[in-house]
Amino acid sequence: xxxxxxxxxxxxxxxxxxxxxxxxxxxxxxxxxxxxxxxxxxxxxxxxxxxxxxxxxxxxxxxxxxxxxxxxxxxxxxxxxxxxxxxxxxxxxxxxxxxxxxxxxxxxxxxxxxxxxxxxxxxxxxxxxxxxxxxxxxxxxxxxxxxxxxxxxxxxxxxxxxxxxxxxxxxxxxxxxxxxxxxxxxxxxxxxxxxxxxxxxxxxxxxxxxxxxxxxxxxxxxxxxxxxxxxxxxxxxxxxxxxxxxxxxxxxxxxxxxxxxxxxxxxxxxxxxxxxxxxxxxxxxxxxxxxxxxxxxxxxxxxxxxxxxxxxxxxxxxxxxxxxxxxxxxxxxxxxxxxxxxxxxxxxxxxxxxxxxxxxxxxxxxxxxxxxxxxxxxxxxxxxxxxxxx
Amino acid sequence: xxxxxxxxxxxxxxxxxxxxxxxxxxxxxxxxxxxxxxxxxxxxxxxxxxxxxxxxxxxxxxxxxxxxxxxxxxxxxxxxxxxxxxxxxxxxxxxxxxxxxxxxxxxxxxxxxxxxxxxxxxxxxxxxxxxxxxxxxxxxxxxxxxxxxxxxxxxxxxxxxxxxxxxxxxxxxxxxxxxxxxxxxxxxxxxxxxxxxxxxxxxxxxxxxxxxxxxxxxxxxxxxxxxxxxxxxxxxxxxxxxxxxxxxxxxxxxxxxxxxxxxxxxxxxxxxxxxxxxxxxxxxxxxxxxxxxxxxxxxxxxxxxxxxxxxxxxxxxxxx
Numbered sequence: 221x222x223x224x225x226x227x228x229x230x231x232x233x234x235x236x237x238x239x240x241x242x243x244x245x246x247x248x249x250x251x252x253x254x255x256x257x258x259x260x261x262x263x264x265x266x267x268x269x270x271x272x273x274x275x276x277x278x279x280x281x282x283x284x285x286x287x288x289x290x291x292x293x294x295x296x297x298x299x300x301x302x303x304x305x306x307x308x309x310x311x312x313x314x315x316x317x318x319x320x321x322x323x324x325x326x327x328x329x330x331x332x333x334x335x336x337x338x339x340x341x342x343x344x345x346x347x348x349x350x351x352x353x354x355x356x357x358x359x360x361x362x363x364x365x366x367x368x369x370x371x372x373x374x375x376x377x378x379x380x381x382x383x384x385x386x387x388x389x390x391x392x393x394x395x396x397x398x399x400x401x402x403x404x405x406x407x408x409x410x411x412x413x414x415x416x417x418x419x420x421x422x423x424x425x426x427x428x429x430x431x432x433x434x435x436x437x438x439x440x441x442x443x444x445x446x447x448x449x450x451x452x453x454x455x456x457x458x459x460x461x462x463x464x465x466x467x468x469x470x471x472x473x474x475x476x477x478x479x480x481x482x483x484x485x486x487x488x489x490x491x492x493x494x495x496x497x498x499x500x501x502x503x504x505x506x507x508x509x510x511x512x513x514x515x516x517x518x519x520x521x522x523x524x525x526x527x528x529x530x531x532x533x534x535x536x537x538x539x540x541x542x543x544x545x546x547x548x549x550x551x552x553x554x555x556x557x558x559x560x561x562x563x564x565x566x567x568x569x570x571x572x573x574x575x576x577x578x579x580x581x582x583x584x585x586x587x588x589x590x591x592x593x594x595x596x597x598x599x600x601x602x603x604x605x606x607x608x609x610x
Numbered sequence: 611x612x613x614x615x616x617x618x619x620x621x622x623x624x625x626x627x628x629x630x631x632x633x634x635x636x637x638x639x640x641x642x643x644x645x646x647x648x649x650x651x652x653x654x655x656x657x658x659x660x661x662x663x664x665x666x667x668x669x670x671x672x673x674x675x676x677x678x679x680x681x682x683x684x685x686x687x688x689x690x691x692x693x694x695x696x697x698x699x700x701x702x703x704x705x706x707x708x709x710x711x712x713x714x715x716x717x718x719x720x721x722x723x724x725x726x727x728x729x730x731x732x733x734x735x736x737x738x739x740x741x742x743x744x745x746x747x748x749x750x751x752x753x754x755x756x757x758x759x760x761x762x763x764x765x766x767x768x769x770x771x772x773x774x775x776x777x778x779x780x781x782x783x784x785x786x787x788x789x790x791x792x793x794x795x796x797x798x799x800x801x802x803x804x805x806x807x808x809x810x811x812x813x814x815x816x817x818x819x820x821x822x823x824x825x826x827x828x829x830x831x832x833x834x835x836x837x838x839x840x841x842x843x844x845x846x847x848x849x850x851x852x853x854x855x856x857x858x859x860x861x862x863x864x865x866x867x868x869x870x871x872x873x874x875x876x877x878x879x880x881x882x883x884x885x886x887x888x889x890x891x892x893x894x895x896x897x898x899x900x901x902x903x904x905x906x907x908x909x910x911x912x913x914x915x916x917x918x919x920x921x922x923x924x925x926x927x928x929x930x
Contacts, residue, residue: 251823259670266669277662282670285822287677287813290829411711414719418740422726525813 235261241300242283248296251285438469438530440559442518444537445474446509452567452595456536459600461486471526475514481522509540511580512547519554527558536565536594541580549583556587563590563603570595640665645694654683654690655833655841663828664691664806673768673786673807675822678830681874684810687830688767691806698764700805702753704774710781714791716750744795754782758789758801766805772815783821833875835862845879849886856893857882859929864907867925869916873907881906893926900926 242257259282267274276297284290412428420426441460460472460482471483527533533555541548556562564584568574570593576585585591590606593599640648642661649656656664664687667674676684692699702713722743729739751759757766771779785791789801809825811817833841839858842849861878873881884906893900901922908914 251819253823256823262670263666273658274662277659278666280659281663281666281674281826281828284827284829285675285819285825286827287829290827410719411717414717414722418736418743421736421739422723422730525816528814 234264237301238264241279241297244296244300245283248292250283250289252283256283437532437560438526438528439532439534440470440526441472441534441536442479442515443472443474444476444509444511444535446476446540448509448538448540449536449567452536456594457486469530471522473514473518473522475509475511477510477513479514479517479522509537510543511537511539511541512543512545512551515548515551515555519551523555523558527555529560531559532561532563533559534563534565536567538566538568539564539576539578539581539584541578543580545579545583548580549587552584552587556589561589562587563592563606564588565592565594565603567593567595569593570599640695648694649690650844652690652693653844654686654694655837655844656687656690657837660687660828660830663826667808667826668806670826671804673809673825675771675817675825675827676808676810676830677813677827679832679872679874680812681876682830682832683875684830685767685769688765688808688810691808692765695765697762697806698760699767700753700757700760700764701767701769703769704771704778706773706775708774708778710778711752713752713754713778713782714785715752715755715793717744717795718748718750722748746796749793749796754785755791755799757805757807758785758791758803759799760803760805763803764805766807768807768809770812770814771809771821772811772813772817776818779818779821783818783824787824832865832872835859838862838875838878841875842878842882846882846886849882850891853885853891853893854882856926856929857885860893860925861907863925863928864917867916867921869908869913870910871908871913873909877907877909893930897923897926 238260239257242252242260246252260279263278263282264275267278276294279297280290280293284293407430409428409430413424413426416426416428417424443456443460471481472486473479473481473483552562566576566581569576569591576582576591590603592603592606594603642658642665645664646656646658646661649661663674666672676687678684688701689699691697725743725748726739729742753766757764768782771782774782786807789804790798792798809821835858838861839854842854842858843851846854857878861873861881865872881903884903885900888899888903890896890900890903897919901917901919904914904917904922908917
């Protein structure tokens with residue numbers, strides 16, 4: 221054990237170090253506050269510090285709150301408590317290997333800080349660059365039918381955002397089995413009926429009913445940010461952000477050659493920073509679009525957590541997959557099985573003479589509930605009634 | 611707690627200072643090593659990290675959140691803990707739409723109605739009637755109320771908390787931090803003893819940060835080969851050591867395959883029991899029968915198809 225921990229007689233330095241460790245965890249995204257700091261001190265008080273692993277285990281149980289924390293804890297613990305112990309360096313390096321066993325998402329989520337500032341592929345959302353060439357295409361009254369590639373004016377964008385919000389608000393509720401007391405309804409609420417009958421000496425004159433309660437629909441958006449979609453990406457990032465803001469339950473992913481969860485990033489209040497962070501996450505990949513692979517990642521690591529029978533999965537992509545089409549079909553079938561509806565938005569449907577002949581698109585079609593264009597505002601507005609009905 | 615205080619003892623206010631005193635029940639002062647030994651006696655093979663989490667849970671009187679894939683033995687932790695410490699296990703199975711009346715209390719309406727009818731002829735005021743029918747005798751205790759009105763601290767298992775709604779999660783959080791429940795007709799009921807609360811989650815829904823912060827955390831992973839072997843030996847004392855080793859190594863190899871649903875410990879034990887029942891002494895004996903018995907391990911059609919005879923024989927070859 222490191223020398224720091226061998227100070228049971230001098231609690232003061234230990235306490236300071238402990239609080240430093242709690243601060244380190246907080247800086248690393250652990251949900252620990254003052255209360256946890258106090259608990260950690262109490263724990264160190266009650267533990268025999270000469271037992272090498274007691275403090276590590278105690279702090280791990282106390283300070284971790286999710287699986288990602290659990291996996292990173294050992295590294296952070298070693299880095300903090302053993303940094304000065306040169307002899308222990310080998311041990312730290314050995315531990316690092318275990319972390320690899322985690323799903324790829326861990327690596328991806330840790331990505332932003334270490335990512336180089338390469339945004340040159342236009343993968344995420346660099347508004348000025350990607351759209352400057354199409355400046356001046358739209359007049360206000362034709363905004364709704366203008367291809368989204370051409371919307372660059374801030375006012376138009378504001379209207380797009382407003383529409384997004386309305387769209388999101390409409391989709392928010394659907395029926396569930398949960399009931400609540402209501403003046404009229406189908407089932408009698410015995411509890412409240414009896415309670416009200418007391419004032420009539422036990423005769424149930426005044427009936428209470430229960431009615432089904434509404435639960436919000438959940439939306440999961442999976443967005444293609446590959447090169448062929450780059451002209452639409454900026455817009456859809458804003459669209460997804462509007463959705464996440466408005467839905468209590470929503471999540472979003474982008475893919476390219478890899479799948480990256482962006483729900484947490486998009487909840488960032490600062491839009492500019494959110495777009496920038498996302499651009500950094502999406503940057504630096506190349507080698508075509510692997511829709512099937514990305515969906516496989518989604519199914520393996522994320523589906524259990526984000527899909528349920530109230531979930532609508534919205535995939536935004538042009539369907540050009542560089543992987544085998546069967547893979548896409550197979551993975552989409554799995555998504556379809558867990559979700560309520562699968563909606564595929566393809567900006568190219570809006571183009572003249574477009575036929576979904578891409579092999580990937582062909583394989584995907586049997587598993588799609590709604591295959592719709594998404595190249596302009598009118599086409600998105602047409603989605604509203606469909607989603608409101610669910 | 612003195613005996614004879616009445617059933618449940620609920621409704622008797624306990625001053626806040628008495629809480630720690632109330633918590634000292636049987637087996638609460640166990641050291642971690644003793645706890646490990648007791649758990650092992652009940653057939654649960656725990657690691658020191660889990661023992662630490664359980665000890666802290668009882669010291670700090672905070673709930674313990676167990677996460678992990680299905681079938682890795684999360685629920686078993688609570689059952690074994692109850693058995694090891696001689697505490698009562700109270701289980702609350704969560705599902706979507708669960709509400710406070712299902713988990714806290716409900717009045718026994720039929721009895722109340724009867725009581726009203728019986729007393730119809732008596733000359734007492736309506737207020738007296740009302741106070742009579744809202745007595746504890748007509749109260750149905752649901753798991754949460756039951757858990758805080760035990761003389762000896764029980765183990766409260768809140769299973770699959772992720773299946774319940776967020777609203778319920780918030781309510782549970784409130785009960786678990788104050789350990790008191792308000793019943794409008796009876797008043798506030800404070801905990802007689804603080805239960806050990808174990809929550810489990812399969813991560814079908816992301817839990818709220820508030821709940822995570824309130825809880826101690828333990829991630830239950832698939833066991834290592836060595837640990838799984840000890841589990842199989844502990845649960846099936848009669849099994850041949852060589853067969854147990856083959857079974858465990860095979861299952862470990864199956865988990866490394868790209869499957870939709872990895873087999874958990876429960877599946878390993880099922881399969882081991884099946885093989886013993888079929889009279890298999892060595893995995894190489896009868897490949898056909900072995901493949902058919904895989905239905906204990908592989909629970910989806912895709913996974914069954916991903917494990918044809920050749921793949922299975924390759925894994926068996928590595929396992930023996």
